[in-house]
Amino acid sequence: MTLSELALRNLRRRPLRSALSALGIGLAVASAIALVALSQSITGSVQDSVDERGSDLTIMQHGASDLFGGFLPAELGQRIAKVPGVTGVAAELLMFAPSEHNREILVTGWPGTSFFWRHAPLAAGRLPFPGERRIAVLGDEAAAALGKRVNDRLEILGEQFRVVGITHYVSAINRGLVIVELGDLQDASYRAGQVTLFHVRVARDMSPAQIDSAKHKIEKLGAISVSMTSEMLRDNRYVAMLNAVSLATSAIAIAIGILNILNTMIFTIQERTREIGILAAVGWSERFIASSIVIEGMILCVFGCIIGVVLGFLASFSFAAIPVIGDYLSFKPTLGLIVPTIAATLALCFFGSAYPAWRAIRFTPAEALQRA
Numbered sequence: 001m002t003l004s005e006l007a008l009r010n011l012r013r014r015p016l017r018s019a020l021s022a023l024g025i026g027l028a029v030a031s032a033i034a035l036v037a038l039s040q041s042i043t044g045s046v047q048d049s050v051d052e053r054g055s056d057l058t059i060m061q062h063g064a065s066d067l068f069g070g071f072l073p074a075e076l077g078q079r080i081a082k083v084p085g086v087t088g089v090a091a092e093l094l095m096f097a098p099s100e101h102n103r104e105i106l107v108t109g110w111p112g113t114s115f116f117w118r119h120a121p122l123a124a125g126r127l128p129f130p131g132e133r134r135i136a137v138l139g140d141e142a143a144a145a146l147g148k149r150v151n152d153r154l155e156i157l158g159e160q161f162r163v164v165g166i167t168h169y170v171s172a173i174n175r176g177l178v179i180v181e182l183g184d185l186q187d188a189s190y191r192a193g194q195v196t197l198f199h200v201r202v203a204r205d206m207s208p209a210q211i212d213s214a215k216h217k218i219e220k221l222g223a224i225s226v227s228m229t230s231e232m233l234r235d236n237r238y239v240a241m242l243n244a245v246s247l248a249t250s251a252i253a254i255a256i257g258i259l260n261i262l263n264t265m266i267f268t269i270q271e272r273t274r275e276i277g278i279l280a281a282v283g284w285s286e287r288f289i290a291s292s293i294v295i296e297g298m299i300l301c302v303f304g305c306i307i308g309v310v311l312g313f314l315a316s317f318s319f320a321a322i323p324v325i326g327d328y329l330s331f332k333p334t335l336g337l338i339v340p341t342i343a344a345t346l347a348l349c350f351f352g353s354a355y356p357a358w359r360a361i362r363f364t365p366a367e368a369l370q371r372a
Contacts, residue, residue, distance in 0.1 A: 004299075007296035022303040023307060024304065025260065025307070027253075027257065029309065030307075030308045032253055049172075050199065050229050060196075074193050074194065076221060077091050092109065092114075092195060099154065109181065123168035127165055134160065159188045254348060266359070294350065297350075302346075
């Protein structure tokens with residue numbers, strides 16, 4: 001009989017206990033995958049949304065806590081446009097705003113001159129005419145969630161807007177976005193002359209050194225921070241905190257799962273003390289006995305990891321069914337997330353199984369038979 005066959009036979013002797021132990025590991029792995037996927041999806045969705053619009057630099061108020069927390073004077077855009085190498089400036093006022101049926105929607109205000117309009121992929125209707133007011137362009141996911149079509153009316157901040165177009169972006173946030181004219185959103189939110197962000201395009205032939213020079217010149221215009229759009233969230237302290245909390249919670253979940261393995265294996269050893277003593281008496285080496293116990297724990301762990309990956313994917317994609325989350329976030333558990341989680345779980349399972357194995361070989365055959 002091979003070690004694997006022996007381990008499987010022992011696991012089948014207590015099927016309910018074995019199943020619950022594997023399920024405990026599975027729930028721990030699933031929690032880790034879902035939590036880390038959630039934190040990564042937040043940064044990934046925001047990053048994808050701005051990248052898709054064709055921005056090179058993103059400008060925020062210095063020290064702003066998040067994308068919604070800072071406010072800049074709209075007239076700053078004119079000074080930014082004069083910086084050498086800048087070919088386009090797009091102001092944006094971004095906020096969550098109340099809509100019909102007390103639903104919060106993600107609304108952004110763009111001026112009619114914004115270069116963002118040139119990159120808006122229309123699925124239905126049209127884009128706003130120059131100077132047109134009280135109109136809205138909806139992402140297709142937002143339109144579906146709100147039950148709106150072209151020429152329907154939409155209430156935002158107590159004001160009525162007419163839907164003139166529906167877009168079909170790729171990123172989840174842009175698909176759930178409601179776009180209105182900047183001046184209209186400023187008036188409705190009582191933020192006249194204010195914007196949240198500026199997005200900047202630079203000349204295509206600029207070198208990295210020239211782009212850095214342009215960034216420094218822009219930063220001298222006021223209390224603002226300038227970052228490459230592709231790195232916008234890299235140093236955000238709230239994103240770093242979210243990632244840290246997700247990793248810490250995942251580690252705790254996996255540790256609890258490993259304790260299930262440890263507890264199961266210790267009880268198993270206590271129940272099989274006599275059997276282990278007999279195996280040692282008939283010539284089984286300590287290494288062979290310990291290996292069979294470790295393999296038994298690792299088999300439980302492997303089954304648990306398989307269950308965890310399946311549950312993790314189901315949990316991650318089930319977030320899409322929650323409107324306030326699924327409308328703006330896209331969950332993509334990747335190999336880069338799953339492989340480290342599985343590797344860490346297997347390593348911890350090995351050590352969780354090693355202690356019961358060590359306990360099993362501590363006693364001589366005579367002592368084991370006496371304790372049985």
